[in-house]
Amino acid sequence: MIEACDVLVIGGGATGGGTALDLALRGLRVALVERRDLTDGTSGRYHGLLHSGGRYSVRDPESARECIEENRLLRRIVPHAIEDTGGFFIVTPDDDPSYADRWVVASRECDIEVEEITVAQALKEEPALNPLIARAFRVPDAACDSFDVLSALAAAIEGLGGTVLTYHEVVGLAADGDRVTGARVRDARTGEEQPIAARMVVNAAGPWAGQIAAMAGCPVIVRPSKGTMVAMAYRFVNTIINRCHPPGDGDILVPVGTVAVIGTTSVSVPDPNENGVEAWEIQRMLDEGEKMVPGFSQVRALRAWAGVRPLYEEGASVEGREAKRTFAALDHAERDGVAGLVTVVGGKFTTYRLMAERTADIVCANLGVAAPCRTREFVLPDVRVPLSPPQLHWPGHRLEDVEESRQRDPLICECELVTQSQLEEAARQHIDVTAPWVLDDLRRDLRLGMGPCQGGFCNVRAAGILHARGHISAAQATLDIQDFAERRWKGQRPLLWGQGLRQALLDEHIYRSVLGLDRLEPAQNMSDVSVLG
Numbered sequence: 001m002i003e004a005c006d007v008l009v010i011g012g013g014a015t016g017g018g019t020a021l022d023l024a025l026r027g028l029r030v031a032l033v034e035r036r037d038l039t040d041g042t043s044g045r046y047h048g049l050l051h052s053g054g055r056y057s058v059r060d061p062e063s064a065r066e067c068i069e070e071n072r073l074l075r076r077i078v079p080h081a082i083e084d085t086g087g088f089f090i091v092t093p094d095d096d097p098s099y100a101d102r103w104v105v106a107s108r109e110c111d112i113e114v115e116e117i118t119v120a121q122a123l124k125e126e127p128a129l130n131p132l133i134a135r136a137f138r139v140p141d142a143a144c145d146s147f148d149v150l151s152a153l154a155a156a157i158e159g160l161g162g163t164v165l166t167y168h169e170v171v172g173l174a175a176d177g178d179r180v181t182g183a184r185v186r187d188a189r190t191g192e193e194q195p196i197a198a199r200m201v202v203n204a205a206g207p208w209a210g211q212i213a214a215m216a217g218c219p220v221i222v223r224p225s226k227g228t229m230v231a232m233a234y235r236f237v238n239t240i241i242n243r244c245h246p247p248g249d250g251d252i253l254v255p256v257g258t259v260a261v262i263g264t265t266s267v268s269v270p271d272p273n274e275n276g277v278e279a280w281e282i283q284r285m286l287d288e289g290e291k292m293v294p295g296f297s298q299v300r301a302l303r304a305w306a307g308v309r310p311l312y313e314e315g316a317s318v319e320g321r322e323a324k325r326t327f328a329a330l331d332h333a334e335r336d337g338v339a340g341l342v343t344v345v346g347g348k349f350t351t352y353r354l355m356a357e358r359t360a361d362i363v364c365a366n367l368g369v370a371a372p373c374r375t376r377e378f379v380l381p382d383v384r385v386p387l388s389p390p391q392l393h394w395p396g397h398r399l400e401d402v403e404e405s406r407q408r409d410p411l412i413c414e415c416e417l418v419t420q421s422q423l424e425e426a427a428r429q430h431i432d433v434t435a436p437w438v439l440d441d442l443r444r445d446l447r448l449g450m451g452p453c454q455g456g457f458c459n460v461r462a463a464g465i466l467h468a469r470g471h472i473s474a475a476q477a478t479l480d481i482q483d484f485a486e487r488r489w490k491g492q493r494p495l496l497w498g499q500g501l502r503q504a505l506l507d508e509h510i511y512r513s514v515l516g517l518d519r520l521e522p523a524q525n526m527s528d529v530s531v532l533g
């Protein structure tokens with residue numbers, strides 16, 4: 001039986017997590033429900049850029065202003081999730097040179113600090129850049145780890161007495177006449193359904209927000225826009241690189257941990273679950289990457305994945321790059337005559353806190369709560385597994401740590417240098433080990449399986465350790481290994497050439513010939529994989 005709460009928030013992405021925290025800080029009893037793990041939606045599939053706003057300053061200045069203001073705020077309230085890489089906007093030989101001056105004026109009007117630097121200076125800082133660039137500008141972009149942000153939000157919500165329920169899917173809303181009074185949730189582990197009563201419900205289901213609103217009979221037309229990204233096996237740059245031109249495909253390169261991620265495309269899709277990667281998207285990323293970093297396409301591509309943007313403009317029907325990146329918080333009492341329900345949709349990861357504030361304001365107005373928003377000052381807790389990253393990522397830092405503790409702490413994942421003690425610590429502290437797909441959850445905490453071998457070696461080792469330590473049964477270990485292998489394979493499949501192809505064949509050999517994984521009987525459902533101990 002799940003306890004009744006003041007506000008039930010649906011969706012464990014940045015927007016839902018941010019909204020639940022805002023409401024908890026105003027003294028309300030909140031419950032956050034997510035059908036899978038936190039960040040399983042767009043927030044865990046995004047490009048990782050804490051926008052300065054420069055990308056939007058010419059076409060969408062409202063979004064640009066929101067981004068720069070929140071960029072400054074997030075650096076204060078969640079510093080441990082942000083790597084202050086800085087960003088460059090560069091004019092390559094393929095870009096219209098007249099755009100740069102317009103862009104500088106527009107960006108400064110949006111209060112974005114833009115500093116022109118010489119090409120020689122840009123190349124000194126980032127020697128891999130195309131030497132033929134005509135101009136370079138410095139902006140306050142940064143890299144932001146969404147897994148760390150959501151872990152911090154969840155810890156803060158729970159610290160304030162709120163509830164965070166992962167692997168609970170909302171399958172229907174409860175109503176009393178024209179008032180939403182809660183939801184029915186299904187536990188993914190047991191299939192059991194139960195009600196959660198709430199005085200208000202917030203729909204923060206991102207690209208799926210239209211489906212939740214429809215459960216209350218409210219029409220919310222979200223325009224899902226798929227974007228594909230490719231992680232290259234090398235951190236070419238330490239600065240975020242943007243092309244100085246109107247937003248297009250494959251024109252941003254973000255250093256993320258040991259790799260660099262290029263993105264994205266923008267393809268309107270009819271269904272938010274449509275996140276398959278197509279061959280032309282990969283080719284486009286490699287071709288565009290060459291324009292920023294010569295030789296880019298010759299480097300090994302590690303994996304490709306796509307996220308789906310929850311684009312929304314009230315009353316408008318624009319799609320893809322034409323759509324604004326601002327957001328809407330919809331009070332369905334005013335809009336549709338359905339009380340007790342608020343939908344928040346659109347926006348950017350960078351603006352999640354602002355979206356949460358506006359949404360919480362509406363909820364509080366409905367509940368007669370006068371407490372003000374506190375998220376501008378509230379510093380989020382740092383709950384990461386200790387991986388001791390420095391302020392600026394240096395690919396060798398984990399190796400240095402491992403060398404210091406050599407002999408005592410075996411490596412589980414050689415690519416990302418994850419040790420056994422880190423794995424065990426994550427399993428003890430951060431993971432709901434009763435959840436299905438625990439290895440994929442561990443990946444988000446540790447980067448387990450995210451390097452060149454894509455889980456080929458660490459998958460089985462990690463499952464073995466979790467089983468030996470009594471966290472998971474043998475049946476669940478089998479299911480987890482299969483699930484993790486399939487997920488890693490999904491990202492490798494579009495990139496089957498060169499070293500990546502060799503790796504995929506080796507992984508397949510290990511899984512099929514050595515382990516016979518395809519011949520093992522998988523558990524029938526999650527109730528067969530009850531947790532030991």
Ligand SMILES: Cc1cc2nc3c(=O)[nH]c(=O)nc-3n(C[C@H](O)[C@H](O)[C@H](O)COP(=O)(O)OP(=O)(O)OC[C@H]3O[C@@H](n4cnc5c(N)ncnc54)[C@H](O)[C@@H]3O)c2cc1C
Pocket residue numbers: 010011012013014015016033034035036038039040041042043044045046047048049050051168169170171204205206207208212225226227228229263264306307308309310345346347348349350351
């Ligand atoms: C390719 C791409 C690149 C991007 N890059 C950037 C970037 O670099 N910087 C930036 O600031 N923004 C970026 N964005 C935008 C940003 O990622 C999104 O705007 C943001 O993550 C949306 O967060 P959200 O919480 O609203 O949605 P989501 O993160 O999708 O969260 C919604 C959650 O609701 C859950 N859910 C759905 N239905 C149910 C249900 N029935 N019951 C329970 N839970 C449910 C889902 O599982 C999901 O976890 C990018 C987007 C894309 C697609």
